[in-house]
Amino acid sequence: MSTPDLWRHSPAIWTAPVAEGGSEPDWAFLRCEVHVDRPVAEGTLHLAASSPEPGRQFVARASMNGAELGQGPVRAIADERRYSSWDASPLLIEGANAIGVVAWTPEDRRIQVALRIRYRDGSEEVAAPSAPWTGLAGDRAYRPSGSIGTHYFVAPQEHLVGRDYPWGFDQPGFDDSAWAPAATKEPFTTLAPDPTATVTTFEAAPVDVAAVGPGTLRFDFGGTYVGGLSLPGLGRPAQLTLRFGELLDEHGRVRAHMATGNYYEDRWELDGHEPHLRTWGLRVFRYLEIDGLPPEAAESVRALGHVYPLGERTRFRTDDPRLQQVLDLCEHTMVQTNGPLLVDSWSREREPYEADAYLQAKANAALSAEQELAGYSLDYLLQRRTWPTEWPFYLVLLAAEHAERGGDLDALAARRDQLAALLPTDWIDPATGLIRKLHGSDGSASVADHDIVDWPPSERDGYLFGPVNTAVNAVAHGAFSAMARIDELLGHPDAPVHAEHARRLREAMNALLWDEEASTFIDGLDAGGAPLPHAAAHAGAFASALGVADADRAARIAEHLAPLGMPVSVYAAPFLLRALLRGGRADAAFDLLVATGDRSWLGMIEAGAGATMEAWNEQVKPNVSCAHPWGASPLFLVVEDLLGLRPLAPSYTEFAVAPQVPEQIGHLGASVPTVAGLIEIDVSGEAAGRAVRVSVPEGTRCRLRWDGEEHLLGPGPHAFDRNR
Known part of the structure; x- marks a missing residue:
């Protein structure tokens, strides 16, 4: 069924103002009933809504x-309006079926709903409601309150009054006689389906419950969740105050006033008749503190997480407990x-950024074969x-790698000119x-076309900025090389042009930015073209990781970087680790992966973070958030570098495995889902030497590089040993 046909008889609606001439409520309850007169084979509920922009999140729950x-729905790219679709087949029954929507937005308040049914007799229709939609303003159930957001977005605190909530409004036969007819609004003109999968909810029990004050219980869920609280009805009146947070303060109390600027505090006024209680919006938290909860209800408290379905996930195998702990943190993250868009974090900004999306997409790809999330974020x-x-x-690197992993060359062709x-x-x-660059080479923040190198500025290892910036040149080299690969995949005639740009840039960097004495690249050139008298770790790390340095210089850069530890940020860390790995110092890279202290992933865990942090610690970045999925780079460093798995042809029809597992790891392996199937790699230490399986x-083949030789492997299991 075409999109126009789907929505032809579905008006846009919202709850009418409480008083004539009054303002529309931000909170809305909407319901209708649909009568089904014959057996159903399949049903799909579609919902379009506007606007997700103020809250940078969904508008409605259906x-x-x-x-x-x-x-x-998910946020739109431009002027189109997105709609979500859910399989309603298991819920549809013959007779009356109730549809309920709870929605919040302070801008362009519109909902459009269509129920498509295919019957067992083969007929199909967009079912019309048995009676017009009705609506109830939500500002009595959710009393006016502040925002849990920051200066980037607004989202409501949920001060819930149980006696005014229309419990059961989404069930057939609910008495909505006191509700008003829904206000009909201008329908959406450009509708497009959500391109990403449906976010589902997930409940997690606490790993620890503690009394932290009179009538106050603290719940630790052991890891970070994006969502809120799920709680069965209490059966008696109660006044609850909920405080969510990522970290605890020095007294063991939940920091609801988060360093990010979010304030996660909600109040629930309950009369005891509530059947089940759940928060509506998104909070980012590991810890929850509740005032006024009856002690017997503590065992029923659950974190309500919102999970983007990744499908089958990579299974990692290692006998190093430190590495396993890091991988567990990253996988949980x-x-x-994740959400329906690759955003920096769901706490402070809820906004995609190119470098963050690139790193997060790589971590997702190391964990699953899911493709739509990175694709839509790229288009966004x-x-x-x-x-x-x-x-x-x-974005050019992301597009090339995404196409090589997933094989969607039609989508790549559609993006090609924008990427170039x-x-x-x-x-x-x-x-x-x-x-x-004549302007913008100064590290300034939030100004278009200003170099960043690393963030926050304190993580730049003393980097000196100049009109010629080595880090910028290195990322540009990576982009030109990736664009050449894109054009090769598409058969575009500009492939040699981009490859030549990459070659000239690489030669110029090696000729003018290399410091022979220091065995690394300098930060750049000044306005007169003279070398800047400094070589931050970033210059060598980015140049090597992005293919500027040849094998000899990559080895020398790795020797230069190895004694420095971790002088770069969480964002730049995978480039530094990749430079170590590319230069033959897998031992030093591994030591940093499993390091302890306040500049490490294990240090994040020690600090109480339930997901990867945006900075190593709060001393580096006082407004740090503990839920930045792009910080989970150990996932792809293990898969792509330590185990050496890379696609050589789109969709992994041909792939490389080139392990460089240091002897500190007795055994490292992974079963990695790809669009071509499950690829399994294991490297282990044995009495007689090392072995790879x-x-x-x-339908695929593998080029295995092992013990200095290359082996072309067909389908099935293979094993090779290396004698000591």
Whole structure:
């Protein structure tokens, strides 16, 4: 059924103002009933809503016959309006079926709902309600309150008054005689389906419950969740105050006034008749503190997480408990803090950024074969770029790697011209062949086309900025190389042009930015073209990780970096670790992966973080958040670098395995889901030496590099030993 046909008889609606001439409520309850007169084969509920922009989140939760279907829609890229779709088949019955919607937005308040039914007799229709939609303003059930957001977005505190909530409004036969007819509004003109999967809810029990004050219980869920609280009805009146937070203060109390600027405090006024209680919106938390909860209800408290379905996930195997702990933290981060869009974090900003999306997409790809999330986020950022000079370059890398993993060349072709337009050809200095900028090479924040190198500024290892910036040139080199691969995949004639740009840039960087004595790259050149007298870790790390350095110089850079520890941020860490790995210092890279202290992933766990943090600690960044999924880079460093798995042809029809597992790890392995099937790799230490085992899916082949030799492997299991 075409999109126009689907929505033809579905008006846009919202709850009418309480008083004539009054303002529309931000909170709305909407319901209707649909009569089904014959057996149903399949049913789908579609919901379009506006506007998700003020809250940078979903607008509505939809349910049918007392069971929740989901939340939506996802934020749109431009002027289109997105709609979510849910399988309603298990809920539809012959007779009366109730549809309920709870919605919140302070801007362009509109909901459009369509129920498509295919009957067992083969007929199909968009079912009309048995009676017009009715609505109830939600500002009595959810009393006017403050925002849990920051200066980037607004989202409501949920001060719930149980006696005014229309419990059961999404069930057939509910008495809505006191409700008003829903207000009919201008229908959406450009509708497009959500391109990503439906976010589902997940309940988690606490791992610890403690009394922290008179009548106050603290719940630790052991990891970070994006969502809120699920609680069965208490059966008696209660006044509850809920405080959510990522960390505890020095007294062991939940920090609801988060360093990010969020304030996660809600109040519930309950009369005892509530059947089940759940928060509506998104809070980012590991800890929950409740005042006034009857002690016998504590065992029923659950974290309500919102989970983006990744499908089958990678199974990691290692006998190093430190590495397993880091991988567990990173996997929990990806599972519980993904959303329908690759955003920086669901706490402070709820906004996609190019470099963050690139790293998060790589971590997701190391964990699953899911493709839509990275694809839509890429399209979103192609229309909505952010400020740093080098950030858009990452979209070219993301697009190339995404196509190589997933094989969707049609989507790549549709993005091709936009990607090519991101390349910094206008900044190439004809005199040197380097990227040279006359403005913006100063590390300023939130100003378009200003170099960033690293963030926060204290993490730049003393980096000196100049018109020629080595880190920017290195990311540009990566983008030109990726664009050449894109054009090769598409058969576009500009592939040699981009490859030549990459070659010239690489040669210029090696000729003009290499410091022979220091065995690394310097930070850049000054306005007169003279070398800047400094070589931050970032210069060598980015240049090596992004393919600027040849094998000899990569090895020398790795020797230069190895004694430095971790002088870069969580964002730059995977580039530094990749530079160590590319230079043959897998031992040093592994030591950093499993390091302790306040500049490590294990240090995040020690600090109480339930997901990867945006900075190593609060001393580095006082407004730090503990839920930044792009910080889970150990996932792809293990899969892509330590185990050496990379696609050589789209969809993994041919792939490489080139392990470089240091001897500190007795055993490292992973079963990695790909679009071609499950790839299994194990590297282990045995009495006689090291061994590798690879299982190759049907229809693919593997180029295994092991013990200095290359082996071409067909489908099935394979094993090789290395003698000491």
